[in-house]
Amino acid sequence: MPAARPPEKATTLDALRRAAASCTGCDLYKRATQTVFGEGPPRASIMLVGEQPGNEEDLAGRPFVGPAGRLLDKALVQAGLDRRQIYVTNIVKPFKWKATEGGKPRIHEKPSRGEVEACRPWFDKELWLVQPKVLVCLGATAAAAIFGPAVRVGTARGRALSSPQGIRTFVTVHPSAILRMRGDAERAAGMRRFVADLRRAGSAARRGR
Numbered sequence: 756m757p758a759a760r761p762p763e764k765a766t767t768l769d770a771l772r773r774a775a776a777s778c779t780g781c782d783l784y785k786r787a788t789q790t791v792f793g794e795g796p797p798r799a800s801i802m803l804v805g806e807q808p809g810n811e812e813d814l815a816g817r818p819f820v821g822p823a824g825r826l827l828d829k830a831l832v833q834a835g836l837d838r839r840q841i842y843v844t845n846i847v848k849p850f851k852w853k854a855t856e857g858g859k860p861r862i863h864e865k866p867s868r869g870e871v872e873a874c875r876p877w878f879d880k881e882l883w884l885v886q887p888k889v890l891v892c893l894g895a896t897a898a899a900a901i902f903g904p905a906v907r908v909g910t911a912r913g914r915a916l917s918s919p920q921g922i923r924t925f926v927t928v929h930p931s932a933i934l935r936m937r938g939d940a941e942r943a944a945g946m947r948r949f950v951a952d953l954r955r956a957g958s959a960a961r962r963g964r
C-alpha cells in the first residue's frame with residue numbers, strides 16, 4: 756500500500772498540518788471530510804494518541820471533540836491534567852466509516868494494519884517535533900502502532916514502558932471503550948481506572964520521565 760510522505764522541509768507542526776491536509780497517501784482520504792491532524796502545544800510534555808477521528812471530529816476537523824473526547828476531557832480533569840497543556844492526536848488522520856441504513860450516523864470502522872502503516876509517517880513526525888516526555892496510547896490500535904501487534908492493552912496497562920523511540924509510554928484503553936461499557940457500576944469502575952492511568956502519566960511527566 757502507498758504511504759504518506761511528510762515533506763522533509765515541514766519542520767513545524769503547522770507546516771506538517773498543512774501538508775497532511777492534502778495527503779492522498781492511501782484511499783482513506785476519499786471518504787473523509789478532512790484530515791484531522793493533532794493539536795496542542797508544540798512542546799507539550801504529554802502526548803495522547805488514539806486510533807482515528809470519529810464522526811464529530813471528521814466534521815469539526817479537530818481530534819477528540821465527540822463523545823469519547825468529552826469523556827476524555829472529564830477524565831483529564833479528574834486526573835488533575837489540563838488538556839490545553841497536552842498534545843492530542845491519532846495514529847490515523849481521517850475518519851474511516853461505513854454507512855448505515857436509514858440515514859443514521861456514519862459508523863466507525865477500524866482501520867486495517869496497512870492503513871495504519873500508511874498513515875503513521877504523519878504521527879512519527881509529530882512525535883519527533885513535539886518530543887513529549889510521556890506518550891499515552893489510548894487503545895489497542897495506538898498501542899500496536901507503537902509496540903507491534905503482539906501488545907495487549909490488558910497486560911501493558913498500568914506499567915511505565917519505553918517506546919522504541921525511548922519515550923516513557925503508558926498504555927490504556929480508548930475512552931470509547933468506557934462509553935461502550937454496560938451499566939453504571941462498570942462504567943464508573945472503568946472511568947476510575949482510566950483516570951488512574953492518566954494520573955500515572957501526569958506524574959511521570961512532572962518527574963520528567
Ligand code: SF4
Nearest residue numbers: 759778780781784874
Ligand atoms: S489515511 Fe493518512 S496516509 Fe491515508 S490519505 Fe489520509 S492522511 Fe494520507
